[in-house]
Amino acid sequence: MASAKDIKKRIKGIKNIQQITRAMEMVAGAKLRRAQVLAESAKPYAEKIQSLMQNLGSSVSAFEHPLLTKRAENNVALILVTSDRGLCGAYNTNLFKKVQAYFRENQDKKISLFCIGKKGNDFFKHRNYDIRYYSPSDNKIMTLDKVNELVDKMINEYTNTFFDKVLIVFSKFVSVMNQIPTERPLLPVEKIEEKEDRRVDYIFEPGAQSLLEKLFPKYLENQLYNAIVESYASELAARLVSMKNATKSAGEMIDSLTLTYNKARQAGITKEILEIISGAEALKG
């Protein structure tokens, strides 16, 4: 059995760890609230741009656009949204698994990775995957400018048939306890269902077609931006939960170690008393 002193040292160490995990838990909690507000305030724009696409799409019948046409999927671009920092439970690992599963299922295709977030880049670089783009998420949400830049690049490469399909892999925020790694197609743009009852005769300026062409990049930027915002909220939620668990485990460990420590201390005292008594007995005799 370890000596009482050693055990005491360990307890102290674990207490320090517990302090850190507790602090991280609280920080993640505060940040999560902010991220949720951000995700919430991004909604009106997303909804409006969606409805604009719908209204425009239904006004332009038989609309043909390079971004709408489906091609044989030989070259796939995969945009992976991960975090920059670790200590957030299985958040990143789940995303890696999703990507690796996609690679396994589509071995006949050429897949290029676009990484947003340090963790994803590190993981796949180490395993010699083809990474075409990397940007850290700077431990916060990527700026809109950066998102726009990436989307412009994707649109350009898609139009020039470097890619036949663009996917986003991100973590969907369901609740604090539940985040689902999700893949969502970005390109080709999925035709939005026409709703007859919503049909309005708009005046378009300039023509509907050129308006739609302008709207496409904005729509795609918004899709990617939303995925990033949602991932950020997921990351913080995952960190919150894992840090909560860590704090709890540390507490349990401290409890059991304290018990062991007390036992060791008691054993030491008993031994000492026995020694004194037997010493006294010997003197008497």
Next chain:
Amino acid sequence: MAEEKTFKLEIITPNEVVLSKDVLSITAPGAEGSFGILANHAPFMTSLDKGELKIKEPGQVNPLIIDINKGFLEVLNNKVVVLVDKVKTEDQE
């Protein structure tokens, strides 16, 4: 004085709803020239260029001016929605 007709104006960026109120008229920098919108405008959709959005509110003499980036504007059912990347209002400077 006759009751002035107003309509609802919403300015939305990816990060927030910047403005949502009843206004008298707006003047916006359209892709094919500047244009004005009054209440009860026909359904209309256009893209906006970078420039100034002038908003006249009821009871105000001076228009509220908002600098906007490129974006879109939709008029539907007496409601105007402006979707832009970024805005800069005068009082934010």
